[in-house]
Amino acid sequence: MYIREKITKQIKTIIGDALNQTVESGALTIETMPDLFLEIPREKEHGEYSTNIAMQLPKQTKKAPRFIAETLVANMNTGDSYIESIEIAGPGFINFKLKPYWQYAVLDEVADLKADYGRSQKNAGKKFNLEFISANPTGPMHMGNARGGAIGDILAAVADWTGYAVTREFYINDAGNQIVKFGDSLDARYRQLMGEDIPFPEDGYQGEDITDHMKAFIAVNGDVHRLLTPEERKPILIDYALNKNLSQMKSDLEAYGIHYDVWFSEQSLYDSGAIEKTVELLGKRGFTYEQEGALWFKATEFGSDKDDVLIRANGLPTYFMADIAYHMDKFINRGFNRCINVWGADHHGHVARLKGALTAVGIDASNFDVVIMQLVRLLRNGEVARMSKRQGKAIALTDLIDEVGVDATRFFFNLRSPDSHFDFDLDLAIEQSNDNPVFYVQYAHARICSIIRQMTEELDQTVPLDYSRLVEKEELNLMEILANFPDEILIAEDKLDPSRITRYAIDLAAAFHSFYNACHVRVDDKALMKARVVLIEATKQVIQNALGILGVSAPERM
RNA sequence: GCGCCUGUAGCUCAGUAGGAUAGAGCAACGGCCUUCUAAGCCGUGUGCCAGGGGUUCGAAUCCCUUCAGGCGCACCA
DSSP states (O other), rough: OOOOHHHHHHHHHHHHHHHHHHHTTTSSSOOOOOOEEEEEOOOGOOOOOEEEEEEGGGHHHSSSSSHHHHHHHHHHTTSSSEEEEEEETTEEEEEEETTTTHHHHHHHHHHHHGGTTTTHHHHHHHOEEEEEEOOOTTTBBBBBHHHHHHHHHHHHHHHHHHHHHEEEEEEESSSSHHHHHHHHHHHHHHHHHHOOOOOOOOSOOOOHHHHHHHHHHHHTTTTTTTTTTTHHHHHHHHHHHHHHHHHHHHHEEEEEETTOOOEEEEHHHHHHTTHHHHHHHHHHTTTTTTTTTTEEEEEGGGGGGSSSEEOTTSSOHHHHHHHHHHIIIIIISSSOOOEEEEEGGGGGGHHHHHHHHHTTTTGGGGGEEEEEEOOOOETTTTEEOOTTTTOSSSBHHHHHHHHHOHHHHHHTTTSOOTSOOOEEHHHHHHHHHGGGGGHHHHHHHHHHHHHHHHHHTTTTTSOOHHHHGOOSHHHHHHHHHHHHHHHHHHHHHHHOOOHHHHHHHHOOOOOOHHHHHHSSSSSSSSSHHHHHHHHHHHHHHHHHHHHHTTTTTOOOOO
């Protein structure tokens, strides 16, 4: 158990015992015990921990909050605890001041656990599925995918650190309308390259990658497909280009630091009969009906304002239909306890109806959540540039990484919570890369490495390690922030907000830089030097752990 | 029209189940390198927390409402 958790638990027990005692003695009458909540006050004078419990009880007890607080405090037994003193302040806050130097415990924890410091077992034994990006495989990935990729990958890492067995998953939209258009576009380019004078489909994919695919295809296969009918030829072209795109996506994502455990094909849901089974199940449960030749889902029974089509009049299932079958596969066939998807804000309307449909098939939809990521707007020369894949004008993921770098890209896209709107100023990102906060954190790590490199020979092994030499406020502050790391991960997981880790890393780096300027590690006092070396080694380790979650490198030199 | 997200310092954003004097970074100004990396540190200022109501001991935070911006509301995905 980590030090923060130990202390919190202890204080809660003390408060709980005091509450019970006051009730037993008849000093206070409490019918329903309020939830105990400890907070860390902003002001240091208010102690390390604080509770507002006395201010939640006046209604029940008919007593003034200050009186309640006094009664409780009188009944608190702090005997052998971390608590040094308790004060009642303001309208009735009970503030706990800890015995000095409780922070030292964190140094042992980090030294013991090293690369695992911060991990917890909260969700041990549970399977977690995180689906993210899932970009259309009809062309290269763009900048919007870069944000979703960073958010998803880091959220997956966060879940992993809380004990989940995590699967990172990419859903390949290799069925449906856009694949038909993809085929039409490929075929048109093929025929044009073969010298036919035919028009390009109006709503086709106009990017050059389509033409390039067909040039490469012809270079390999010659003109043997020329005499086939378009209907015979399209599946061959689609198969060819799709595989090329997918392997390109895989390698682009690996270069971005993202490795998927599962690439799940939408088409496989058709092939396996999963979709038919799902239709059957929904029908059996009475949630479908036919109208105008289409099969509808009674979404209105699950809070939607209109029903949704599952199977079109032309007999083809909708994307929605496939998505239901897909999530049934996740929850039921593959036994995931929790499934999270990262979607762009333009898909948010889909969330409620999918949750409704999952409920309809008997899945507890509270285990399914979607992180809605607000769209990235691209600013170029101070102007908003719309991104559109179909017109081939989007900034490619790979170009972005080439220009900004993997570390800065991942860090930058995780600086803010997913639901913040985000203007990506391309000119600024490129020219400002030296100013990017990622360097601030990496620099702290490199500084520590540099000190340690120079210290190793000077360290006197015979001097005993004595943490009590660490008394400066910068030292204590640094240790407190180190001690916060495990909680920070738990909160990030609970709130599905991976950007907390990025901000934590910045806070930690700031605490270190302050320490660095206030306290020298290399000092004549050997015992002090030794204690400080342990402190910076712990800091180095936690920076590594945080950057590891972010998928950002921790360089030893800069 | 209905729904989701957003509105906090000049700019970009934090603000942890409603908590005690509202916080960072950037930008501006002034300091700090003859001992560990100045991509750093220290200091200085600025806020009708979009507006208006309400809930209560207490609201940037919760509820209602108005305004502004983004995104949805297909037999597209």
